[in-house]
Amino acid sequence: MVACGSDAVRIIAVGPPSGAPGCFPARLLAAASVGRSVSGREVGAGTGTSRLVGGAPGPAGGALGAARIVAVDLVRVELHLAVGHRTSYGEERHRPVVLARVLVEGGESAGGAEGWGECAALADPVYDEEYAAGAWAVLRDHLGPRLLGAEVDADGDLMHTLSGVGQVLGAVRGHRMAKACLEMAVADAVLRWSGRSLAFALGVEATHVAAGAAVGLPDDLARTRDEVAGAVAAGFARVRVKIAPGCDVGPVRALRSCFPDLAIQVDANGAYGHDGARALDGLDDLGLACIEQPLDPADLLGHAELARRWRTPVCLDESVRDAADVDMVAALGAASMICLKPARLGGIGPAVDAHRRARLARIGLWCGGMLQTARGRAVDAAVSGLPGFVLAGDLGMSSPAFVEPDPFGSVRLRSGRVEVYQGAGVGPLPDADRLRAVTAEEVSVAR
Numbered sequence: 001m002v003a004c005g006s007d008a009v010r011i012i013a014v015g016p017p018s019g020a021p022g023c024f025p026a027r028l029l030a031a032a033s034v035g036r037s038v039s040g041r042e043v044g045a046g047t048g049t050s051r052l053v054g055g056a057p058g059p060a061g062g063a064l065g066a067a068r069i070v071a072v073d074l075v076r077v078e079l080h081l082a083v084g085h086r087t088s089y090g091e092e093r094h095r096p097v098v099l100a101r102v103l104v105e106g107g108e109s110a111g112g113a114e115g116w117g118e119c120a121a122l123a124d125p126v127y128d129e130e131y132a133a134g135a136w137a138v139l140r141d142h143l144g145p146r147l148l149g150a151e152v153d154a155d156g157d158l159m160h161t162l163s164g165v166g167q168v169l170g171a172v173r174g175h176r177m178a179k180a181c182l183e184m185a186v187a188d189a190v191l192r193w194s195g196r197s198l199a200f201a202l203g204v205e206a207t208h209v210a211a212g213a214a215v216g217l218p219d220d221l222a223r224t225r226d227e228v229a230g231a232v233a234a235g236f237a238r239v240r241v242k243i244a245p246g247c248d249v250g251p252v253r254a255l256r257s258c259f260p261d262l263a264i265q266v267d268a269n270g271a272y273g274h275d276g277a278r279a280l281d282g283l284d285d286l287g288l289a290c291i292e293q294p295l296d297p298a299d300l301l302g303h304a305e306l307a308r309r310w311r312t313p314v315c316l317d318e319s320v321r322d323a324a325d326v327d328m329v330a331a332l333g334a335a336s337m338i339c340l341k342p343a344r345l346g347g348i349g350p351a352v353d354a355h356r357r358a359r360l361a362r363i364g365l366w367c368g369g370m371l372q373t374a375r376g377r378a379v380d381a382a383v384s385g386l387p388g389f390v391l392a393g394d395l396g397m398s399s400p401a402f403v404e405p406d407p408f409g410s411v412r413l414r415s416g417r418v419e420v421y422q423g424a425g426v427g428p429l430p431d432a433d434r435l436r437a438v439t440a441e442e443v444s445v446a447r
Protein backbone atom coordinates (compact mmCIF):
# COMPACT_ATOMS: atom_id res chain seq x y z
CA MET A 1 0.00 0.00 0.00
CA VAL A 2 1.28 3.40 -0.76
CA ALA A 3 1.28 5.26 2.51
CA CYS A 4 -0.08 8.73 2.24
CA GLY A 5 -1.11 11.41 4.61
CA SER A 6 -4.46 12.01 3.06
CA ASP A 7 -6.45 10.93 0.06
CA ALA A 8 -8.19 14.25 -0.03
CA VAL A 9 -7.78 16.33 -3.14
CA ARG A 10 -5.35 19.08 -2.30
CA ILE A 11 -6.08 22.25 -4.15
CA ILE A 12 -4.16 25.29 -3.21
CA ALA A 13 -5.54 28.75 -3.75
CA VAL A 14 -3.04 30.87 -5.60
CA GLY A 15 -2.36 34.08 -3.82
CA PRO A 16 -0.38 35.28 -0.88
CA PRO A 17 0.52 32.21 1.16
CA SER A 18 -1.38 31.80 4.35
CA GLY A 19 -0.28 29.23 6.86
CA ALA A 20 1.52 26.45 5.05
CA PRO A 21 -0.11 25.71 1.69
CA GLY A 22 1.43 22.62 0.22
CA CYS A 23 4.72 21.47 1.61
CA PHE A 24 7.18 23.26 -0.58
CA PRO A 25 9.93 25.30 1.03
CA ALA A 26 8.28 28.57 2.01
CA ARG A 27 10.86 30.68 0.19
CA LEU A 28 10.04 29.15 -3.17
CA LEU A 29 6.33 28.83 -2.58
CA ALA A 30 6.03 32.47 -1.60
CA ALA A 31 7.96 33.49 -4.69
CA ALA A 32 5.71 31.37 -6.88
CA SER A 33 2.57 32.71 -5.28
CA VAL A 34 3.28 36.25 -6.26
CA GLY A 35 4.27 35.24 -9.78
CA ARG A 36 7.98 35.88 -9.43
CA SER A 37 10.96 33.62 -9.13
CA VAL A 38 13.36 33.86 -6.26
CA SER A 39 15.66 35.72 -8.59
CA GLY A 40 13.02 38.39 -8.96
CA ARG A 41 12.24 37.73 -12.59
CA GLU A 42 8.60 37.47 -13.55
CA VAL A 43 7.31 34.00 -14.16
CA GLY A 44 4.37 32.86 -16.17
CA ALA A 45 3.05 36.25 -17.17
CA GLY A 46 5.48 37.21 -19.86
CA THR A 47 5.78 36.56 -23.54
CA GLY A 48 6.34 33.27 -25.25
CA THR A 49 3.43 31.38 -23.75
CA SER A 50 3.26 27.85 -25.14
CA ARG A 51 -0.15 26.35 -25.75
CA LEU A 52 -0.66 22.80 -24.59
CA VAL A 53 -3.48 20.90 -26.16
CA GLY A 54 -6.32 19.45 -24.13
CA GLY A 55 -9.30 17.26 -24.82
CA ALA A 56 -12.58 16.12 -23.41
CA PRO A 57 -13.59 17.39 -19.97
CA GLY A 58 -12.74 15.18 -17.04
CA PRO A 59 -15.04 13.95 -14.29
CA ALA A 60 -14.73 17.21 -12.43
CA GLY A 61 -17.16 18.66 -14.91
CA GLY A 62 -14.88 20.46 -17.29
CA ALA A 63 -15.06 23.75 -15.41
CA LEU A 64 -11.36 24.35 -14.96
CA GLY A 65 -10.39 25.31 -18.47
CA ALA A 66 -7.00 26.54 -19.53
CA ALA A 67 -4.46 27.32 -16.89
CA ARG A 68 -0.88 28.44 -16.88
CA ILE A 69 2.24 26.99 -15.38
CA VAL A 70 3.40 29.89 -13.24
CA ALA A 71 6.27 28.27 -11.37
CA VAL A 72 8.76 25.49 -11.92
CA ASP A 73 10.95 24.74 -8.94
CA LEU A 74 13.65 22.15 -8.47
CA VAL A 75 14.67 20.37 -5.32
CA ARG A 76 17.60 17.98 -4.96
CA VAL A 77 17.29 15.56 -2.10
CA GLU A 78 20.07 13.34 -0.86
CA LEU A 79 19.13 9.76 -0.07
CA HIS A 80 21.18 6.64 0.55
CA LEU A 81 20.14 3.08 -0.09
CA ALA A 82 19.98 1.04 3.06
CA VAL A 83 21.46 -1.86 1.13
CA GLY A 84 23.90 -1.16 -1.69
CA HIS A 85 22.61 -2.30 -5.08
CA ARG A 86 25.36 -4.12 -7.00
CA THR A 87 25.16 -4.36 -10.77
CA SER A 88 27.51 -5.01 -13.67
CA TYR A 89 28.37 -1.29 -13.74
CA GLY A 90 29.09 -0.89 -10.04
CA GLU A 91 27.33 -0.41 -6.73
CA GLU A 92 24.59 2.13 -6.13
CA ARG A 93 24.38 3.46 -2.59
CA HIS A 94 24.26 7.25 -2.87
CA ARG A 95 20.93 8.21 -4.39
CA PRO A 96 20.56 11.91 -5.16
CA VAL A 97 17.06 12.54 -6.45
CA VAL A 98 16.05 15.58 -8.47
CA LEU A 99 12.45 16.61 -7.90
CA ALA A 100 10.43 19.17 -9.81
CA ARG A 101 7.44 21.01 -8.51
CA VAL A 102 5.16 22.96 -10.84
CA LEU A 103 2.43 25.35 -9.86
CA VAL A 104 -0.54 25.66 -12.18
CA GLU A 105 -3.01 28.48 -11.76
CA GLY A 106 -5.79 30.25 -13.52
CA GLY A 107 -8.68 28.79 -15.44
CA GLU A 108 -12.34 29.42 -14.87
CA SER A 109 -12.17 28.23 -11.27
CA ALA A 110 -9.49 30.82 -10.49
CA GLY A 111 -7.67 28.24 -8.41
CA GLY A 112 -4.59 26.22 -8.88
CA ALA A 113 -2.68 23.15 -7.90
CA GLU A 114 0.85 22.03 -7.35
CA GLY A 115 2.33 18.92 -8.85
CA TRP A 116 5.50 16.98 -8.16
CA GLY A 117 7.71 14.95 -10.44
CA GLU A 118 10.76 12.79 -9.83
CA CYS A 119 13.76 12.38 -12.10
CA ALA A 120 15.09 8.83 -12.25
CA ALA A 121 18.64 9.77 -13.22
CA LEU A 122 21.21 8.09 -10.98
CA ALA A 123 24.24 9.70 -9.38
CA ASP A 124 26.59 8.68 -12.20
CA PRO A 125 26.10 8.24 -15.97
CA VAL A 126 26.71 4.50 -15.90
CA TYR A 127 23.28 2.97 -16.44
CA ASP A 128 22.35 5.72 -18.88
CA GLU A 129 23.90 8.91 -20.23
CA GLU A 130 21.75 10.95 -17.90
CA TYR A 131 22.81 11.56 -14.33
CA ALA A 132 21.43 13.60 -11.48
CA ALA A 133 23.72 16.64 -11.71
CA GLY A 134 23.29 16.80 -15.46
CA ALA A 135 19.52 16.49 -15.13
CA TRP A 136 19.54 19.31 -12.61
CA ALA A 137 21.38 21.56 -15.06
CA VAL A 138 19.21 20.80 -18.07
CA LEU A 139 16.02 21.17 -16.04
CA ARG A 140 17.17 24.49 -14.62
CA ASP A 141 18.62 25.99 -17.79
CA HIS A 142 16.68 24.48 -20.69
CA LEU A 143 13.61 22.39 -19.93
CA GLY A 144 12.17 24.29 -16.99
CA PRO A 145 12.30 27.68 -18.75
CA ARG A 146 10.50 26.19 -21.75
CA LEU A 147 7.70 24.86 -19.57
CA LEU A 148 7.33 28.03 -17.55
CA GLY A 149 4.38 30.08 -18.79
CA ALA A 150 2.94 27.27 -20.89
CA GLU A 151 -0.82 26.88 -20.86
CA VAL A 152 -2.41 23.61 -19.92
CA ASP A 153 -5.98 22.40 -20.21
CA ALA A 154 -6.38 21.32 -16.63
CA ASP A 155 -9.41 19.09 -17.06
CA GLY A 156 -8.77 17.83 -20.57
CA ASP A 157 -7.72 14.38 -21.72
CA LEU A 158 -4.49 13.60 -19.89
CA MET A 159 -2.74 12.04 -22.87
CA HIS A 160 -3.42 15.11 -24.98
CA THR A 161 -2.12 17.34 -22.24
CA LEU A 162 1.04 15.26 -21.84
CA SER A 163 1.53 15.20 -25.59
CA GLY A 164 1.55 18.97 -25.41
CA VAL A 165 4.16 18.88 -22.68
CA GLY A 166 6.25 16.62 -24.89
CA GLN A 167 5.99 19.09 -27.76
CA VAL A 168 7.07 22.00 -25.58
CA LEU A 169 10.06 20.07 -24.25
CA GLY A 170 10.83 18.43 -27.59
CA ALA A 171 13.06 21.29 -28.70
CA VAL A 172 15.67 19.82 -26.36
CA ARG A 173 17.11 16.57 -27.68
CA GLY A 174 17.29 13.55 -25.43
CA HIS A 175 17.28 14.03 -21.65
CA ARG A 176 14.24 11.81 -21.37
CA MET A 177 14.54 11.26 -17.64
CA ALA A 178 14.60 15.00 -17.04
CA LYS A 179 11.63 15.47 -19.35
CA ALA A 180 9.75 12.70 -17.56
CA CYS A 181 10.27 14.56 -14.30
CA LEU A 182 8.49 17.68 -15.57
CA GLU A 183 5.83 15.66 -17.37
CA MET A 184 5.07 13.83 -14.11
CA ALA A 185 4.80 17.11 -12.25
CA VAL A 186 2.36 18.55 -14.80
CA ALA A 187 0.31 15.35 -14.76
CA ASP A 188 0.20 15.47 -10.98
CA ALA A 189 -0.94 19.09 -10.95
CA VAL A 190 -3.73 18.80 -13.51
CA LEU A 191 -4.98 15.53 -12.08
CA ARG A 192 -4.91 16.90 -8.56
CA TRP A 193 -6.75 20.02 -9.63
CA SER A 194 -9.44 18.15 -11.53
CA GLY A 195 -9.83 15.51 -8.82
CA ARG A 196 -8.69 12.57 -10.93
CA SER A 197 -6.24 9.81 -10.15
CA LEU A 198 -3.61 8.74 -12.67
CA ALA A 199 -5.15 5.27 -12.69
CA PHE A 200 -8.54 6.75 -13.60
CA ALA A 201 -7.03 8.84 -16.37
CA LEU A 202 -5.28 5.77 -17.80
CA GLY A 203 -8.41 3.64 -17.60
CA VAL A 204 -6.78 1.33 -15.08
CA GLU A 205 -9.35 -0.44 -12.94
CA ALA A 206 -6.96 -2.56 -10.87
CA THR A 207 -6.59 -1.38 -7.29
CA HIS A 208 -3.50 -3.53 -6.67
CA VAL A 209 -0.74 -4.87 -8.91
CA ALA A 210 1.82 -7.64 -8.41
CA ALA A 211 5.24 -6.56 -7.20
CA GLY A 212 8.64 -8.08 -7.75
CA ALA A 213 11.97 -7.46 -6.06
CA ALA A 214 15.42 -6.72 -7.40
CA VAL A 215 18.59 -8.06 -5.81
CA GLY A 216 22.16 -7.25 -6.73
CA LEU A 217 24.95 -9.35 -8.15
CA PRO A 218 25.12 -12.79 -6.51
CA ASP A 219 28.86 -12.38 -5.85
CA ASP A 220 28.24 -13.45 -2.27
CA LEU A 221 25.91 -16.38 -2.77
CA ALA A 222 24.94 -16.79 0.87
CA ARG A 223 24.01 -13.12 1.11
CA THR A 224 22.04 -13.20 -2.14
CA ARG A 225 20.26 -16.38 -1.03
CA ASP A 226 19.22 -14.56 2.13
CA GLU A 227 18.06 -11.55 0.14
CA VAL A 228 15.95 -13.73 -2.13
CA ALA A 229 14.56 -15.65 0.82
CA GLY A 230 13.64 -12.33 2.42
CA ALA A 231 11.89 -11.21 -0.73
CA VAL A 232 9.95 -14.45 -0.93
CA ALA A 233 8.99 -14.21 2.74
CA ALA A 234 7.82 -10.64 2.17
CA GLY A 235 5.52 -11.89 -0.56
CA PHE A 236 7.23 -10.72 -3.72
CA ALA A 237 5.97 -12.63 -6.73
CA ARG A 238 9.17 -12.43 -8.76
CA VAL A 239 12.85 -11.75 -8.16
CA ARG A 240 15.28 -10.13 -10.56
CA VAL A 241 18.94 -10.95 -10.08
CA LYS A 242 21.75 -8.89 -11.57
CA ILE A 243 24.48 -10.76 -13.43
CA ALA A 244 27.87 -9.84 -14.88
CA PRO A 245 30.72 -11.73 -16.58
CA GLY A 246 32.12 -14.19 -14.07
CA CYS A 247 29.08 -13.94 -11.84
CA ASP A 248 26.30 -15.49 -13.84
CA VAL A 249 25.47 -19.13 -14.59
CA GLY A 250 26.99 -20.72 -11.49
CA PRO A 251 25.33 -18.60 -8.81
CA VAL A 252 22.06 -18.36 -10.71
CA ARG A 253 21.96 -22.13 -11.02
CA ALA A 254 22.55 -22.38 -7.28
CA LEU A 255 19.72 -19.93 -6.59
CA ARG A 256 17.44 -21.88 -8.85
CA SER A 257 18.14 -25.04 -6.88
CA CYS A 258 17.19 -23.20 -3.67
CA PHE A 259 14.04 -21.66 -5.14
CA PRO A 260 12.80 -24.14 -7.75
CA ASP A 261 9.34 -22.61 -8.15
CA LEU A 262 10.18 -18.92 -7.93
CA ALA A 263 9.87 -16.66 -10.96
CA ILE A 264 13.50 -15.57 -11.44
CA GLN A 265 14.80 -13.28 -14.13
CA VAL A 266 18.35 -12.06 -14.66
CA ASP A 267 19.56 -8.65 -15.81
CA ALA A 268 23.03 -8.08 -17.28
CA ASN A 269 22.67 -4.35 -18.01
CA GLY A 270 24.46 -4.85 -21.32
CA ALA A 271 27.64 -6.22 -19.77
CA TYR A 272 28.40 -8.92 -22.35
CA GLY A 273 30.06 -8.74 -25.72
CA HIS A 274 28.87 -10.74 -28.67
CA ASP A 275 31.20 -13.64 -27.95
CA GLY A 276 30.96 -13.34 -24.19
CA ALA A 277 27.23 -13.93 -24.30
CA ARG A 278 27.99 -17.55 -25.23
CA ALA A 279 28.68 -18.01 -21.54
CA LEU A 280 25.03 -17.32 -20.85
CA ASP A 281 23.83 -20.31 -22.85
CA GLY A 282 23.99 -22.22 -19.58
CA LEU A 283 21.12 -20.12 -18.24
CA ASP A 284 18.76 -21.39 -20.88
CA ASP A 285 17.76 -24.55 -19.06
CA LEU A 286 17.00 -22.88 -15.72
CA GLY A 287 13.43 -21.93 -16.47
CA LEU A 288 14.08 -18.21 -16.06
CA ALA A 289 11.33 -15.71 -16.74
CA CYS A 290 13.69 -13.82 -19.03
CA ILE A 291 17.30 -12.83 -19.66
CA GLU A 292 17.40 -9.05 -19.69
CA GLN A 293 19.72 -6.85 -21.71
CA PRO A 294 22.70 -9.20 -22.15
CA LEU A 295 24.37 -7.09 -24.88
CA ASP A 296 25.15 -3.46 -25.52
CA PRO A 297 21.96 -1.41 -25.91
CA ALA A 298 22.79 -0.58 -29.54
CA ASP A 299 23.25 -4.24 -30.54
CA LEU A 300 19.73 -5.13 -31.60
CA LEU A 301 20.94 -7.59 -34.24
CA GLY A 302 22.96 -9.41 -31.60
CA HIS A 303 19.94 -9.62 -29.35
CA ALA A 304 17.90 -10.95 -32.26
CA GLU A 305 20.46 -13.74 -32.66
CA LEU A 306 20.21 -14.62 -28.97
CA ALA A 307 16.41 -14.51 -29.14
CA ARG A 308 16.56 -17.13 -31.89
CA ARG A 309 19.08 -19.29 -30.00
CA TRP A 310 17.52 -19.31 -26.53
CA ARG A 311 14.23 -20.74 -25.40
CA THR A 312 14.26 -18.25 -22.54
CA PRO A 313 12.69 -14.92 -23.52
CA VAL A 314 15.12 -12.10 -24.21
CA CYS A 315 14.03 -8.88 -22.53
CA LEU A 316 15.29 -5.44 -23.52
CA ASP A 317 15.56 -2.47 -21.19
CA GLU A 318 18.31 0.02 -22.07
CA SER A 319 17.87 -0.73 -25.80
CA VAL A 320 14.39 0.76 -25.75
CA ARG A 321 15.08 4.47 -25.51
CA ASP A 322 11.72 5.69 -26.74
CA ALA A 323 8.39 4.38 -27.95
CA ALA A 324 9.50 4.12 -31.58
CA ASP A 325 12.25 1.69 -30.58
CA VAL A 326 9.55 -0.83 -29.75
CA ASP A 327 8.74 -1.06 -33.46
CA MET A 328 12.42 -1.65 -34.25
CA VAL A 329 12.67 -4.39 -31.63
CA ALA A 330 9.58 -6.07 -33.04
CA ALA A 331 10.73 -5.79 -36.66
CA LEU A 332 14.10 -7.38 -35.87
CA GLY A 333 12.76 -9.98 -33.47
CA ALA A 334 15.28 -8.70 -30.94
CA ALA A 335 13.16 -9.49 -27.89
CA SER A 336 9.85 -10.96 -26.85
CA MET A 337 9.71 -8.86 -23.70
CA ILE A 338 10.36 -5.23 -22.85
CA CYS A 339 11.09 -3.58 -19.54
CA LEU A 340 8.87 -0.53 -19.58
CA LYS A 341 10.10 2.38 -17.48
CA PRO A 342 8.04 5.55 -17.77
CA ALA A 343 10.76 7.52 -15.99
CA ARG A 344 13.38 6.50 -18.56
CA LEU A 345 11.24 6.66 -21.71
CA GLY A 346 10.34 10.32 -21.25
CA GLY A 347 7.30 10.03 -19.07
CA ILE A 348 3.80 8.66 -18.79
CA GLY A 349 2.78 9.67 -22.31
CA PRO A 350 5.71 7.97 -24.07
CA ALA A 351 5.27 4.91 -21.83
CA VAL A 352 1.62 4.58 -22.84
CA ASP A 353 2.68 4.92 -26.48
CA ALA A 354 5.34 2.23 -26.02
CA HIS A 355 2.78 0.03 -24.30
CA ARG A 356 0.40 0.38 -27.26
CA ARG A 357 3.10 -0.52 -29.75
CA ALA A 358 4.26 -3.51 -27.70
CA ARG A 359 0.72 -4.83 -27.44
CA LEU A 360 0.29 -4.57 -31.20
CA ALA A 361 3.55 -6.49 -31.69
CA ARG A 362 2.59 -9.09 -29.03
CA ILE A 363 5.62 -8.22 -26.95
CA GLY A 364 5.26 -8.91 -23.24
CA LEU A 365 5.83 -6.11 -20.74
CA TRP A 366 6.93 -5.59 -17.21
CA CYS A 367 7.74 -2.41 -15.32
CA GLY A 368 11.27 -1.97 -14.04
CA GLY A 369 12.32 0.29 -11.22
CA MET A 370 14.98 2.98 -10.99
CA LEU A 371 15.59 2.96 -7.24
CA GLN A 372 12.94 5.66 -7.03
CA THR A 373 11.07 7.17 -4.15
CA ALA A 374 7.43 6.30 -3.56
CA ARG A 375 6.51 9.09 -6.02
CA GLY A 376 8.07 7.38 -9.02
CA ARG A 377 6.84 4.00 -7.86
CA ALA A 378 3.27 5.29 -7.70
CA VAL A 379 3.45 6.14 -11.40
CA ASP A 380 4.91 2.71 -12.17
CA ALA A 381 2.16 0.97 -10.20
CA ALA A 382 -0.58 2.79 -12.11
CA VAL A 383 1.02 2.06 -15.49
CA SER A 384 1.47 -1.59 -14.46
CA GLY A 385 -2.31 -1.84 -14.19
CA LEU A 386 -2.59 -1.60 -17.98
CA PRO A 387 -3.14 -4.91 -19.81
CA GLY A 388 -0.17 -6.84 -21.15
CA PHE A 389 2.15 -6.80 -18.14
CA VAL A 390 3.27 -10.40 -17.89
CA LEU A 391 5.72 -10.11 -14.98
CA ALA A 392 5.43 -8.37 -11.64
CA GLY A 393 7.01 -4.91 -11.61
CA ASP A 394 9.83 -3.56 -9.46
CA LEU A 395 7.34 -1.66 -7.37
CA GLY A 396 8.51 -2.30 -3.85
CA MET A 397 11.57 -3.29 -1.90
CA SER A 398 12.10 -6.22 0.36
CA SER A 399 13.86 -4.07 2.94
CA PRO A 400 13.75 -0.38 3.83
CA ALA A 401 14.71 1.32 0.64
CA PHE A 402 16.50 4.35 2.01
CA VAL A 403 18.42 5.21 5.14
CA GLU A 404 16.50 8.48 5.27
CA PRO A 405 12.72 8.77 5.34
CA ASP A 406 11.18 8.87 1.88
CA PRO A 407 9.51 12.29 1.49
CA PHE A 408 6.68 10.64 -0.42
CA GLY A 409 5.97 7.89 2.09
CA SER A 410 6.66 4.24 1.65
CA VAL A 411 5.53 1.41 -0.57
CA ARG A 412 4.19 -1.48 1.42
CA LEU A 413 3.48 -4.93 0.17
CA ARG A 414 0.32 -6.88 0.90
CA SER A 415 0.06 -10.46 -0.34
CA GLY A 416 2.61 -9.78 -3.06
CA ARG A 417 0.81 -6.72 -4.37
CA VAL A 418 1.06 -2.97 -3.98
CA GLU A 419 -1.77 -0.50 -4.05
CA VAL A 420 -2.52 1.60 -7.10
CA TYR A 421 -2.95 5.16 -5.83
CA GLN A 422 -6.59 6.18 -6.02
CA GLY A 423 -6.34 9.76 -4.76
CA ALA A 424 -6.17 12.82 -6.95
CA GLY A 425 -2.84 13.21 -8.73
CA VAL A 426 -0.20 10.61 -9.41
CA GLY A 427 0.56 10.09 -5.72
CA PRO A 428 0.52 11.81 -2.35
CA LEU A 429 2.22 15.16 -1.86
CA PRO A 430 5.56 15.01 -0.04
CA ASP A 431 5.65 15.34 3.70
CA ALA A 432 7.02 18.80 4.50
CA ASP A 433 9.21 17.77 7.41
CA ARG A 434 10.66 14.73 5.69
CA LEU A 435 11.31 16.72 2.53
CA ARG A 436 13.04 19.47 4.46
CA ALA A 437 15.21 16.94 6.26
CA VAL A 438 16.71 15.57 3.04
CA THR A 439 16.76 18.69 0.85
CA ALA A 440 20.26 19.67 -0.25
CA GLU A 441 19.51 22.28 -2.89
CA GLU A 442 16.54 24.16 -4.26
CA VAL A 443 16.00 26.69 -7.01
CA SER A 444 13.20 28.40 -8.85
CA VAL A 445 13.47 28.23 -12.61
CA ALA A 446 13.49 31.58 -14.38
CA ARG A 447 13.03 32.34 -18.03
Ligand code: MG
Binds near residue numbers: 292293317318339368
Ligand atom coordinates in the same frame (compact mmCIF):
# COMPACT_ATOMS: atom_id res chain seq x y z
MG1 MG B 1 17.34 -3.61 -16.57
